[in-house]
Amino acid sequence: MNQDSTARIVAGLTTWIAAAPPGARVPSTRTISAQYGASPVTVQKAMRRLGALGLVESRPGVGTFVRAVRSIRPADHGWQASALGAPPNRTSALSSTQRAVSPDAIGLHSGYPAVELLPERLIRQALARAARTDAAVTRAPAAGLPDLQAWFAAELAAAAPAGVTSATARDTLVIAGSQSGLSSIFRAVVGPGRPLLIESPTYWGAMLAAEQAGVVLVPVASGSQGPDPDDVERAFAESGARAFYAQPNFANPTGGQWPQATSQAVLETVRRHGAFLIEDDWAHDLGIDADSQPIAPFDDDGHVIYLRSLTKSVSPALRVAALVARGPARERILGDRAAESMYVSGLLQAAALDVVTQPGWRTHLRAVREQLRARRDLLLAAVEEHAPQAFIGGRPRGGLNLWARLPEGTDVARVVRDCESRGVIVAPGTEWFPAEPSGPFVRLNYASADPSRFTEAAGILGGVLGES
Amino acid sequence: MNQDSTARIVAGLTTWIAAAPPGARVPSTRTISAQYGASPVTVQKAMRRLGALGLVESRPGVGTFVRAVRSIRPADHGWQASALGAPPNRTSALSSTQRAVSPDAIGLHSGYPAVELLPERLIRQALARAARTDAAVTRAPAAGLPDLQAWFAAELAAAAPAGVTSATARDTLVIAGSQSGLSSIFRAVVGPGRPLLIESPTYWGAMLAAEQAGVVLVPVASGSQGPDPDDVERAFAESGARAFYAQPNFANPTGGQWPQATSQAVLETVRRHGAFLIEDDWAHDLGIDADSQPIAPFDDDGHVIYLRSLTKSVSPALRVAALVARGPARERILGDRAAESMYVSGLLQAAALDVVTQPGWRTHLRAVREQLRARRDLLLAAVEEHAPQAFIGGRPRGGLNLWARLPEGTDVARVVRDCESRGVIVAPGTEWFPAEPSGPFVRLNYASADPSRFTEAAGILGGVLGES
Numbered sequence: 001m002n003q004d005s006t007a008r009i010v011a012g013l014t015t016w017i018a019a020a021p022p023g024a025r026v027p028s029t030r031t032i033s034a035q036y037g038a039s040p041v042t043v044q045k046a047m048r049r050l051g052a053l054g055l056v057e058s059r060p061g062v063g064t065f066v067r068a069v070r071s072i073r074p075a076d077h078g079w080q081a082s083a084l085g086a087p088p089n090r091t092s093a094l095s096s097t098q099r100a101v102s103p104d105a106i107g108l109h110s111g112y113p114a115v116e117l118l119p120e121r122l123i124r125q126a127l128a129r130a131a132r133t134d135a136a137v138t139r140a141p142a143a144g145l146p147d148l149q150a151w152f153a154a155e156l157a158a159a160a161p162a163g164v165t166s167a168t169a170r171d172t173l174v175i176a177g178s179q180s181g182l183s184s185i186f187r188a189v190v191g192p193g194r195p196l197l198i199e200s201p202t203y204w205g206a207m208l209a210a211e212q213a214g215v216v217l218v219p220v221a222s223g224s225q226g227p228d229p230d231d232v233e234r235a236f237a238e239s240g241a242r243a244f245y246a247q248p249n250f251a252n253p254t255g256g257q258w259p260q261a262t263s264q265a266v267l268e269t270v271r272r273h274g275a276f277l278i279e280d281d282w283a284h285d286l287g288i289d290a291d292s293q294p295i296a297p298f299d300d301d302g303h304v305i306y307l308r309s310l311t312k313s314v315s316p317a318l319r320v321a322a323l324v325a326r327g328p329a330r331e332r333i334l335g336d337r338a339a340e341s342m343y344v345s346g347l348l349q350a351a352a353l354d355v356v357t358q359p360g361w362r363t364h365l366r367a368v369r370e371q372l373r374a375r376r377d378l379l380l381a382a383v384e385e386h387a388p389q390a391f392i393g394g395r396p397r398g399g400l401n402l403w404a405r406l407p408e409g410t411d412v413a414r415v416v417r418d419c420e421s422r423g424v425i426v427a428p429g430t431e432w433f434p435a436e437p438s439g440p441f442v443r444l445n446y447a448s449a450d451p452s453r454f455t456e457a458a459g460i461l462g463g464v465l466g467e468s
Numbered sequence: 469m470n471q472d473s474t475a476r477i478v479a480g481l482t483t484w485i486a487a488a489p490p491g492a493r494v495p496s497t498r499t500i501s502a503q504y505g506a507s508p509v510t511v512q513k514a515m516r517r518l519g520a521l522g523l524v525e526s527r528p529g530v531g532t533f534v535r536a537v538r539s540i541r542p543a544d545h546g547w548q549a550s551a552l553g554a555p556p557n558r559t560s561a562l563s564s565t566q567r568a569v570s571p572d573a574i575g576l577h578s579g580y581p582a583v584e585l586l587p588e589r590l591i592r593q594a595l596a597r598a599a600r601t602d603a604a605v606t607r608a609p610a611a612g613l614p615d616l617q618a619w620f621a622a623e624l625a626a627a628a629p630a631g632v633t634s635a636t637a638r639d640t641l642v643i644a645g646s647q648s649g650l651s652s653i654f655r656a657v658v659g660p661g662r663p664l665l666i667e668s669p670t671y672w673g674a675m676l677a678a679e680q681a682g683v684v685l686v687p688v689a690s691g692s693q694g695p696d697p698d699d700v701e702r703a704f705a706e707s708g709a710r711a712f713y714a715q716p717n718f719a720n721p722t723g724g725q726w727p728q729a730t731s732q733a734v735l736e737t738v739r740r741h742g743a744f745l746i747e748d749d750w751a752h753d754l755g756i757d758a759d760s761q762p763i764a765p766f767d768d769d770g771h772v773i774y775l776r777s778l779t780k781s782v783s784p785a786l787r788v789a790a791l792v793a794r795g796p797a798r799e800r801i802l803g804d805r806a807a808e809s810m811y812v813s814g815l816l817q818a819a820a821l822d823v824v825t826q827p828g829w830r831t832h833l834r835a836v837r838e839q840l841r842a843r844r845d846l847l848l849a850a851v852e853e854h855a856p857q858a859f860i861g862g863r864p865r866g867g868l869n870l871w872a873r874l875p876e877g878t879d880v881a882r883v884v885r886d887c888e889s890r891g892v893i894v895a896p897g898t899e900w901f902p903a904e905p906s907g908p909f910v911r912l913n914y915a916s917a918d919p920s921r922f923t924e925a926a927g928i929l930g931g932v933l934g935e936s
Contacts, residue, residue: 048825052824052825054619075794076768076769077796079769080797081796083744084657084796084800085659123605124604127598127599127604131592131595131596131599136783136785137583137591137784137785139580139784141568142566147521150521151521153522154523157522165543176813183808183809189552208806209808212804242551243551274547275551276551300543301544301547302548315604315605317605317606317608317814317815318813319813326543326545327545328545336680339676339677339679339680340648341645342645342647342673345644345813345816346785347595347785347786357517357521359516
């Protein structure tokens with residue numbers, strides 16, 4: 001990773017400029033060149049970048065100067081209160097899983113895997129190749145690059161049993177990450193004021209998107225074995241909902257995987273109620289003891305709307321996912337996507353397709369499986385030994401997280417705060433519940449932090465829990 | 469642009485497979501290798517890609533075969549009608565500006581500039597560089613890369629008069645193209661059922677986003693000199709609207725640029741009504757006889773929400789734009805973006821920042837200005853000579869389009885159809901009107917088609933109009 005010398009000089013001078021008075025003369029190219037051991041060309045490049053950032057201005061023949069800052073008076077935004085009116089829903093604060101924390105802290109809160117778990121070489125090669133193609137300078141079709149649509153469709157078709165008509169490439173929309181897919185589905189297929197069944201606990205991002213769409217959440221209890229199909233049946237009957245959002249494989253946060261019988265029963269229930277199952281296969285590439293077994297390939301008649309992202313298995317910078325939907329639902333969702341974003345960068349699509357069609361991709365997935373297994377088992381053992389008060393119901397068969405129940409009555413916010421003050425960041429379970437939490441939980445990500453620090457982290461968690 | 473041999477073989481075999489019966493044996497690597505003059509390694513790479521696309525399956529030691537297609541029965545999506553209910557608004561068909569057409573046709577309908585007008589070398593170099601940095605494998609912050617935020621903010625600050633406090637980097641959100649910004653602003657700042665003033669005619673994409681957000685449009689007549697400020701005043705007073713969406717510079721479709729006095733008067737009106745001006749500076753880098761002169765730098769108190777995209781001036785594949793908003797409006801919009809998409813690919817942001825901070829960027833913009841001028845003048849002269857029935861009110865001072873009024877009573881749909889059957893694609897003006905069109909118009913893009921065919925195109929348009 002090239003922390004190149006231009007960036008180094010820009011960073012250094014930015015700090016210098018922040019402390020310098022406006023109009024101060026910036027040291028000469030020769031001085032900076034000597035100080036950073038960089039060539040004059042590199043220094044001049046850094047100066048141009050500072051100029052473009054509006055931090056310095058150069059007067060030809062005179063020198064370069066810190067740009068005069070305009071006088072700042074406090075702006076009055078009070079008038080906006082009446083223009084904006086009351087907010088449509090509770091302010092959506094950033095989830096704790098998205099926080100950037102000190103590099104010294106042990107971050108068990110993240111929703112993403114560490115860079116070591118990404119196919120870094122494949123990504124860089126694919127991007128370099130895509131940069132040389134038409135994809136770098138042209139607009140992609142609204143529904144996605146045809147070859148990438150076909151790849152996603154073929155993956156589903158390969159899992160279809162005999163006699164079931166698979167979704168086609170045409171049914172597959174390429175979107176910029178599954179979050180935008182959730183937003184579009186909730187807006188276009190459910191709609192404001194209408195009910196949506198949702199597992200409890202479940203992914204906070206889905207609840208955020210549902211809230212933005214004005215959808216009414218109907219929680220259905222779920223856990224390591226998924227929901228009770230009778231519960232799902234009752235919830236459909238009582239609420240009149242026509243859709244159920246779920247993560248049948250390696251659910252976030254519980255890590256649960258639905259048994260085959262549950263999947264079949266829920267699909268039957270959904271059919272009987274003329275409803276949609278919105279299947280979020282977020283950890284499709286992140287199985288450990290089992291593969292993800294999506295329900296979508298068993299559906300003939302467009303009851304399952306399927307989401308599957310490459311963000312977590314390829315790279316968070318190649319923000320590409322597939323949304324598979326059939327019939328009028330597909331048309332409505334495509335219309336919503338067009339209004340929302342028109343199309344997804346073809347460059348990212350071309351690079352993602354390149355990565356997943358390389359022979360190295362399968363090899364990479366096998367290696368990641370072993371790394372996830374080792375990380376999961378290590379953190380689990382560390383928690384069992386050093387923080388026995390945190391109860392982990394079952395060893396998740398895939399995904400990135402452990403879901404730990406704390407002793408009844410534990411103040412989760414205090415635990416999170418006290419852990420953080422000792423350098424361990426954990427995510428409060430509260431964020432994954434659509435209503436009141438069913439108990440005190442924390443989510444511990446085993447895929448992000450340095451595994452050599454898991455024991456230390458578990459020790460700190462154990463210490464904090466011991467003080468309750 | 470590398471149409472590489474792997475891609476050539478994949479394309480050839482895909483055609484062959486489409487005609488072959490399921491189970492047919494694919495020719496041997498040696499045969500294909502000879503046929504395409506490619507190495508066996510290249511052929512095997514192509515076969516792997518076909519396998520990944522689900523088109524062939526290989527049986528080790530036996531050969532490679534066309535994959536058996538599953539039996540297709542017509543699926544029944546009828547049940548979805550009652551699950552989905554009535555559509556929330558008229559179906560948003562794809563705009564005619566987004567159509568892909570035969571490569572032989574002369575496309576005057578597009579909304580994008582030709583590849584020759586893009587800084588192709590800078591784009592490819594920037595992407596290759598970004599592919600080697602952390603940006604390729606990490607998640608970007610929700611509001612954008614700080615350096616890119618700072619660049620956008622500095623551009624606005626440079627245009628601010630003395631005594632006006634500029635928006636800062638913190639007020640600048642990086643978004644994936646201005647379309648998603650429009651959607652978020654209309655949802656978060658205006659809201660469903662509430663009125664929004666909008667120029668007529670105006671950008672169809674803004675109307676599409678407004679419709680998706682359930683906003684009620686209040687048209688204000690506009691043209692090459694922008695709207696009449698008294699009209700804007702009356703529309704605010706009568707409708708009770710708290711927001712006005714406008715393109716004060718090189719408006720799409722008219723090409724109009726508001727005189728300074730209009731900009732000042734409208735900003736005053738907006739302030740007096742405690743309202744927002746949503747300023748879409750879509751053609752910021754596409755000035756010809758004038759520079760874009762945004763209104764945002766004259767605003768102190770967060771009345772102007774400013775949008776400025778790099779999609780059209782850098783590359784449609786580097787889908788990056790800035791949304792500048794201050795005060796509570798910024799918080800609401802940021803919340804909506806988080807729910808909608810979490811973050812924008814840091815790779816695209818890093819590459820875009822690289823392009824616009826290269827010395828070659830300014831040189832490129834100057835060259836584009838001359839190319840746009842030459843193209844505009846050429847198409848204008850051709851239309852005046854060969855299609856005099858199409859009246860073009862004024863030479864647009866920037867942007868990509870001519871806006872031509874056809875003789876009263878012309879059937880625009882017929883003109884579009886007849887032009888297309890003779891190989892010229894024009895966009896019907898109807899799409900740019902929020903209500904009934906004020907007359908028969910077509911929009912002619914001078915930045916996309918081959919200029920050597922402008923005379924031919926104008927001749928065909930003139931011929932079609934002569935037959936009315």
